[in-house]
Amino acid sequence: MKYPLSITVNGTPYSRVIDAKTTLVEFLRQELGLTGTKIxxxxxxxxxxxxxxxxxxxTACCVLALEAHGHHITTIEGLADGPDLHPIQSALIKTGAVQCGYCTPGMALSIKALLDQTPDPTATQVRQALSGNLCRCTGYQKIIEAALAAAAMMAEQTGKKDGEPQNNQ
Ligand code: FES
Ligand code: FES
Known part of the structure; x- marks a missing residue:
């Protein structure tokens, strides 16, 4: 059976008619071509x-696309601001937290969700937030360091936007 789906992905609304069994990750990858979300x-x-x-x-493999009807989805493709990487992405690269990269999109989005709620997390809070994301390469420490570095970068950016004096040294 096919059903209509309306969904917003990375700020863009989409309407499609899809099979009821289509998972959200299948929809994102196969229907919208957003292959940054890995399986x-x-x-x-x-x-x-x-x-x-x-x-x-x-986890988009466990959600039917139709269950996301009417909701707003953010994928890794929605994190960067045009050519400018999101601070989370920059921090993951700078700390050497990306090896094969297969886990990285999911890690980045879990970190984003954490920092949106808890802008200045402890390492323990980062570990808890990433407890559902497995990495076969890095041993996690660099990913945790990246999350903490991203928090610092985002706090600095927010301070600049708020007009705090900048230290140019
Ligand atoms: S692919 Fe969805 S949790 Fe592993
Ligand atoms: S960098 Fe390879 S699985 Fe995480």
């Missing part, structure tokens, strides 16, 4: 498919 286990264990649904990190 690892396809059963909710690895977190590679993590996207934000109304700001909440969810």
């Amino acid at each position: 690892g286990c396809a059963e909710g264990e690895c977190g590679a498919c993590t996207v934000l649904i109304d700001g909440i990190p969810m």
Whole structure:
């Protein structure tokens, strides 16, 4: 059976008629061509498919696309601001937290959800926020360092926007 779906992805509204069994990650990758969202286990264990649904990190392999009807989805493609990487992406690169990169989109979105709610997290809070995201390469420490570095970068950017004096030294 096919049903109509209306969904907003990275700020763009889409309307499609889709099979009821289509998962959200299948819809994003196959229907919209947003292949930044990865499929690892396809059963909710690895977190590679993590996207934000109304700001909440969810494993898109475990959500039917029709369950996301009317909701706002953020994928890794929606994180950068045009050619400018999001501070989370910059921090992941700078700290050497990306090796094969397969887990990275999901990690980045879990970090974003954390920093949106908790702009100055502890390392323990970062670990908890990333507990559903598995990485086979890095050993996690650099990813945690990246999340903390991103928090600092975002706080600095917010301070600049708020007109705080800038230290140019
Ligand atoms: S692919 Fe969705 S949790 Fe592993
Ligand atoms: S960088 Fe390879 S799985 Fe995380």
